Amino acid sequence: MPKSVIIPPGTSAPIAPFVPGTFADGVLYVSGTLPFDKQNNVVHVGNAAAQTRHVLETIKSVVETAGGSMADVTFNSIFLTDWSNYSAINEVYAEFFPGEKPARYCIQCGLVKPDALVEIASVAHLGRPEV
Incomplete structure (x- = not known):
């Protein structure tokens, strides 16, 4: 199955061996x-609210670089370091997904950098086989 790496313009080098996005078989x-x-x-x-906004703007840039929109996002994995930030994260999250919401899960865990309060991974269905 062919796949395409998605890297928005101006993206910095990641801190680990990964790319911002991978597009394969319409996903x-x-x-x-x-x-x-x-x-x-x-x-x-x-x-937490400002960090969530920054994360979702970054995800939006990956989705848009692939030719989609946030409305194409079908699933999010949300990781937070403290449940006390859950409400703030949800308020910003709702701004990025105002209509039908994607499926998701949310867990509390430690993140790779102690000052990070939230991490989100997404899946979007763009409905075409290649970028």
């Missing part, structure tokens, strides 16, 4: 996305 898989700036430093330290 876009967006890697776990953390609230990183271009130098892979955590942004908006201590602010």
Whole structure:
């Protein structure tokens, strides 16, 4: 099965061996996305809502680079470091998915950088075989 790597313009080098997105058989898989700036430093330290917005904007850029929109997102995996941030994360999340919501799960866990409060990975169905 052919696949295409999706890297939005201006994307910095990842901190591990992965790409921002992979498109195969009409489906876009967006890697776990953390609230990183271009130098892979955590942004908006201590602010779960701002970190969530940054993460979802980054995911949006991957989806749009592949030719889709956030309406094409069908599933999200959400990782948070503390349940006390759940409400703030959901408020921002709802802004990015105002209509029918994607399926999702949310778990509390440790993340790769201690100042990161949220990480999200997504799946989008773009309905065409190649990018």
